[in-house]
Amino acid sequence: MDYSLETTRRKENLLRAVRNLQVKSESTLQKASPLLSSHQGMGMVKECHIQQLAEKTKVICHDLENIKNLLYFRQNNLVLQIPNPNGSRYGQISRIHCSLDGTAYVTSENGPWVHLLNRSGQAFQSLQCVDWGREKEHFLPEDVTVTRSGMVAVSDMLNGVIRIFNPHSKFSQGDWIKIGKFDSPRGIGVDSMGRILVADYTQGKVHIFAVDHAFKVQGVHVISDLCGPRYVSSVPDGGFVVSEECGDVKYFGGSHRLICSISNKYGYQFGNPAGVCTDPEGNIIVADEQQRQVVLFPVSGSPVCLVSEGLRRPTGVSCSSFGHLLVADAGENCVKVFKYKVKPYSNPESPRIASENSNLSPRERLR
Incomplete structure (x- = not known):
């Protein structure tokens, strides 16, 4: 495959992955905010679910920081x-x-x-x-x-x-x-x-x-x-x-x-x-x-x-x-x-x- 085509494909995959995270998180936030503000309870959400989400979010944020750094910095130039x-x-x-x-x-x-x-x-x-x-x-x-x-x-x-x-x-x-x-x-x-x-x-x-x-x-x-x-x-x-x-x-x-x-x-x-x-x-x-x-x-x-x-x-x-x-x-x-x-x-x-x-x-x- 031509290098320019391969690079374009990789760029598209990266942008698609980041965009999917953005869209999903915004959608979840829009749905969760009114429920959490208008209801006294947490429904079926337990402490373990919150902890799991927090840990996964931490890992994803770290991975995104690494991607940003690898895009911005250059090696052996x-x-x-x-x-x-x-x-x-x-x-x-x-x-x-x-x-x-x-x-x-x-x-x-x-x-x-x-x-x-x-x-x-x-x-x-x-x-x-x-x-x-x-x-x-x-x-x-x-x-x-x-x-x-x-x-x-x-x-x-x-x-x-x-x-x-x-x-x-x-x-x-x-x-x-x-x-x-x-x-x-x-x-x-x-x-x-x-x-x-x-x-x-x-x-x-x-x-x-x-x-x-x-x-x-x-x-x-x-x-x-x-x-x-x-x-x-x-x-x-x-x-x-x-x-x-x-x-x-x-x-x-x-x-x-x-x-x-x-x-x-x-x-x-x-x-x-x-x-x-x-x-x-x-x-x-x-x-x-x-x-x-x-x-x-x-x-x-x-x-x-x-x-x-x-x-x-x-x-x-x-x-x-x-x-x-x-x-x-x-x-x-x-x-x-x-x-x-x-x-x-x-x-x-x-x-x-x-x-x-x-x-x-x-x-x-x-x-």
């Missing part, structure tokens, strides 16, 4: 491959962050640089990672993000500090300002309130704090008892997600309370979760370094594998506001850009928090 701006001189590409305007910030494992790439993958600016102290010393950025004011921030794991690039310093090439003191700052991110998130690997903590105009740390809050936190990313509703080297991803709400373990909530087994990010709709995306794939965990429905082939060692992942997924593949020393949606769209009112809170008591929702 590679549109661009960008070589490491450093070449192979400083080792493999390591981390990537994409800003709202589409600029990608890239670091390498042993490279004292942060390269800025445009949407075409061309490097248009390079920030040299130099400490202009008593002696000129280079440092290695472990992870990279952008602050609310538009400044580049990196984690310096070897020196145990966060550094923010100040282009208006007395040095012609700009200056990196040292912030805080940590044991082993690995991942770095910025939450929806503009606070900096730092994953402290050996301490098993995530540090959350604000930085004022004078680069002073304010309002420090610490999340403890994590198992090897690697990388961290904000969630649109105010929380954040953090990947753990021991094989899980944790999701914390805006009040810094643990919402869920991703592996437990979705019944999913990670290999070695590395890079993690969220898109504007609140979907959580994880690069699994061991399983060599990128998986999306939707607000509703089952996990969706966005990239299942062509990756050798995915270490970083980031979403652009233009509907693309950027993956740092250290195994091939490049950034791979995938189109993972049918078309880009943005819903500023992410339903993830509302979905998670639906199972909480009123008192728990206010915590």
Whole structure:
């Protein structure tokens, strides 16, 4: 059978199935509503019938969410491959962050640089990672993000500090300002309130704090008892997600309370979760370094594998506001850009928090 004819037939079958559910449920509702409102009893309907219907409805709603997700998301749709701006001189590409305007910030494992790439993958600016102290010393950025004011921030794991690039310093090439003191700052991110998130690997903590105009740390809050936190990313509703080297991803709400373990909530087994990010709709995306794939965990429905082939060692992942997924593949020393949606769209009112809170008591929702 011709592919177009087969596709048309499948579309018709899907639409017919969904339409039948819609018509039947509307018909039942129209007949049941006046009976339930005008009669005191339940007729012959027993509690077991209600429970059976509720369970079947739950399954059908879950199946419909999965169908919607499978229609909307795309798999292995590679549109661009960008070589490491450093070449192979400083080792493999390591981390990537994409800003709202589409600029990608890239670091390498042993490279004292942060390269800025445009949407075409061309490097248009390079920030040299130099400490202009008593002696000129280079440092290695472990992870990279952008602050609310538009400044580049990196984690310096070897020196145990966060550094923010100040282009208006007395040095012609700009200056990196040292912030805080940590044991082993690995991942770095910025939450929806503009606070900096730092994953402290050996301490098993995530540090959350604000930085004022004078680069002073304010309002420090610490999340403890994590198992090897690697990388961290904000969630649109105010929380954040953090990947753990021991094989899980944790999701914390805006009040810094643990919402869920991703592996437990979705019944999913990670290999070695590395890079993690969220898109504007609140979907959580994880690069699994061991399983060599990128998986999306939707607000509703089952996990969706966005990239299942062509990756050798995915270490970083980031979403652009233009509907693309950027993956740092250290195994091939490049950034791979995938189109993972049918078309880009943005819903500023992410339903993830509302979905998670639906199972909480009123008192728990206010915590």
